[in-house]
Amino acid sequence: MRVPEKMQVFLVAVARKLIRTAMVLMGVLTLVFVVVRAVPGDPAVSILGEQAPPEELARLRQQMGLTLPLHEQFGRYLGDVFDGSLGRPYSRVHKDATVSSLIAEVFPFTLELALTSVLLAALFAIPLGLLAAMRRNGPLDHASLMVTLLGIAMPGFWLGPLLIYLFAVVWKVVPDPGAGVQGFSTLVLPAFVLGLALSAKLTRMVRSSVLDVLQQPYVLAARSRGLPARRIILRHVLRNAMIPVVTVLGMQFAALLSGAIITEKVFARPGIGTLLLQGIASRDYAIVQGTALFIGLIYVGVNLVVDLLYMAVDPRIAHTFAAGRRP
Amino acid sequence: MKLGFRQILVGFAACYVVSLIIAGVAAPLLAPYTPEERDEERLLAPPESGHLLGTDEQGRDILTLLLYGARVALLVGFGATLASMLIGVPLGLFSGWARGWVDSLIMGVSEVVFAFPGILLAILLVFITQSPSIFNVMLALSATAWAGWARLVRGQVLQEREKDYVKFAITSGAGIPRILVVHILPNIVGIVLVQLSFAVGAAILAESSLSFIGLGPQDMPSWGSMLSEGAALFICSPYVATFSGLVIFLAVLSFNILGDRLRDHMAQPDPITRG
Numbered sequence: 001m002r003v004p005e006k007m008q009v010f011l012v013a014v015a016r017k018l019i020r021t022a023m024v025l026m027g028v029l030t031l032v033f034v035v036v037r038a039v040p041g042d043p044a045v046s047i048l049g050e051q052a053p054p055e056e057l058a059r060l061r062q063q064m065g066l067t068l069p070l071h072e073q074f075g076r077y078l079g080d081v082f083d084g085s086l087g088r089p090y091s092r093v094h095k096d097a098t099v100s101s102l103i104a105e106v107f108p109f110t111l112e113l114a115l116t117s118v119l120l121a122a123l124f125a126i127p128l129g130l131l132a133a134m135r136r137n138g139p140l141d142h143a144s145l146m147v148t149l150l151g152i153a154m155p156g157f158w159l160g161p162l163l164i165y166l167f168a169v170v171w172k173v174v175p176d177p178g179a180g181v182q183g184f185s186t187l188v189l190p191a192f193v194l195g196l197a198l199s200a201k202l203t204r205m206v207r208s209s210v211l212d213v214l215q216q217p218y219v220l221a222a223r224s225r226g227l228p229a230r231r232i233i234l235r236h237v238l239r240n241a242m243i244p245v246v247t248v249l250g251m252q253f254a255a256l257l258s259g260a261i262i263t264e265k266v267f268a269r270p271g272i273g274t275l276l277l278q279g280i281a282s283r284d285y286a287i288v289q290g291t292a293l294f295i296g297l298i299y300v301g302v303n304l305v306v307d308l309l310y311m312a313v314d315p316r317i318a319h320t321f322a323a324g325r326r327p
Numbered sequence: 328m329k330l331g332f333r334q335i336l337v338g339f340a341a342c343y344v345v346s347l348i349i350a351g352v353a354a355p356l357l358a359p360y361t362p363e364e365r366d367e368e369r370l371l372a373p374p375e376s377g378h379l380l381g382t383d384e385q386g387r388d389i390l391t392l393l394l395y396g397a398r399v400a401l402l403v404g405f406g407a408t409l410a411s412m413l414i415g416v417p418l419g420l421f422s423g424w425a426r427g428w429v430d431s432l433i434m435g436v437s438e439v440v441f442a443f444p445g446i447l448l449a450i451l452l453v454f455i456t457q458s459p460s461i462f463n464v465m466l467a468l469s470a471t472a473w474a475g476w477a478r479l480v481r482g483q484v485l486q487e488r489e490k491d492y493v494k495f496a497i498t499s500g501a502g503i504p505r506i507l508v509v510h511i512l513p514n515i516v517g518i519v520l521v522q523l524s525f526a527v528g529a530a531i532l533a534e535s536s537l538s539f540i541g542l543g544p545q546d547m548p549s550w551g552s553m554l555s556e557g558a559a560l561f562i563c564s565p566y567v568a569t570f571s572g573l574v575i576f577l578a579v580l581s582f583n584i585l586g587d588r589l590r591d592h593m594a595q596p597d598p599i600t601r602g
Contacts (some may be wrong), residue, residue, distance in 0.1 A: 027439035152579070153532075262540065299442040
């Protein structure tokens with residue numbers, strides 16, 4: 001059976017992308033392994049303290065696999081990754097838990113936060129970027145420039161406490177974040193803070209992408225056919241301008257998870273960032289390793305999906321990948 | 328010439344950066360107190376005659392801490408950025424020139440770094456050292472940021488190498504280091520400068536974020552750690568958090584405005600490709 005040439009190109013591109021992803025994945029796994037083992041001193045001592053009885057220390061070292069040679073430790077670590085447990089936390093608080101069960105417990109909070117941020121950012125950035133590009137150098141365009149500069153420079157850990165003070169203490173329109181997570185009203189402020197930088201970047205992306213598309217010959221063609229302006233903007237301009245924007249959104253998703261480390265601390269929310277900081281504070285290497293790895297894996301996974309979708313949508317990209325060049 | 332809104336912005340940003348540099352260099356001369364000095368009678372005082380911006384919960388003068396904090400911000404901002412350029416720019420030049428498996432390897436490693444976005448990798452690296460000194464924080468931030476430089480420069484080299492002046496240099500027998508450093512580098516220096524301004528702003532923000540979660544430099548007063556302490560006490564005394572947050576925000580904003588202006592300036596000869 002002859003595979004059509006188009007299909008061939010696509011398959012080669014997918015295969016290349018998969019191999020590359022597997023290599024990056026191996027790099028991510030190795031980096032986290034090395035980082036956690038590069039911590040100077042004896043992890044058992046830093047968990048149990050200097051005064052711990054030697055037999056306790058020896059038991060913990062045994063449990064952590066520190067007595068094994070490095071390559072066996074790496075094997076054990078890979079085993080923990082592939083069986084999905086990501087290892088076991090060392091602190092006695094989490095007696096029967098695996099790291100992944102701890103992550104599964106808190107990740108929904110981070111996920112709802114990140115998704116709401118993306119949604120808010122997109123709702124804000126797409127109209128603003130589009131209007132700014134359509135009226136280039138107009139007042140709205142200048143305003144959008146200001147907004148993006150402010151959004152990128154605004155530290156979330158400053159804006160957060162200010163907003164909490166205004167909305168929860170002075171105006172009392174949302175519950176105090178100290179009172180725990182309760183539905184949508186406690187989600188809005190953190191999602192806004194987390195999504196601010198993203199909406200700034202996104203506005204810029206949409207603006208420049210729309211400006212780019214507006215100069216394409218097919219837009220001129222649509223205009224000269226006398227299509228109504230609204231139809232041109234919606235069907236021709238926005239659709240094509242969104243392709244690079246969606247890629248950026250995909251890539252930014254993992255960045256949001258990492259940004260959640262700060263936002264969750266500001267709003268005292270449970271989540272993957274809070275878990276990571278707890279792991280760092282209690283020197284629980286298994287938790288630090290597991291959460292960092294989890295974010296890294298999500299980045300690699302989302303990237304793979306976005307690239308594959310991209311290839312399916314735009315054959316030119318499949319060609320680039322198939323030729324071994326990288327866009 | 329009529330001064331537009333943007334000129335005023337750029338002027339403001341330039342003034343702010345210059346005064347930061349002056350504050351950082353001359354902090355001991357400008358500060359009314361020393362960063363260790365405690366006014367036991369005035370804890371969390373509001374702005375008043377003895378303490379222009381008030382005091383923190385240990386009775387230290389906020390203005391003094393902010394002036395000394397400028398040192399940390401600038402040291403880390405410029406230090407981490409320059410260090411990451413020193414790693415990333417040569418790797419990018421090399422990667423874009425060599426192509427093939429060398430390029431694949433360098434870009435693959437940078438992709439691994441990208442998989443730990445934002446300050447995640449820096450958090451891990453500071454965690455390794457177990458002692459967040461200013462040097463370790465700089466090291467952690469540059470170990471994260473080099474990948475962006477490598478990628479940016481590689482992309483530029485891939486474009487430049489197709490141009491006639493490079494082909495001419497090859498035909499006249501110039502060696503690879505000479506082509507990269509003498510011919511290509513000066514042609515991409517504009518983009519590098521623009522990125523430099525944004526990167527310093529980003530590094531200052533990253534340092535403050537690390538300080539905020541308790542992983543910033545512990546050996547010097549930093550804006551982020553002030554903000555972290557101040558945020559917890561925001562309701563009883565908003566001054567610590569407000570002022571420290573404001574100086575961070577203005578610093579990052581100023582470097583971004585300057586970068587933006589620089590980008591417009593560099594792109595002027597070619598308005599069509601301007602985004």
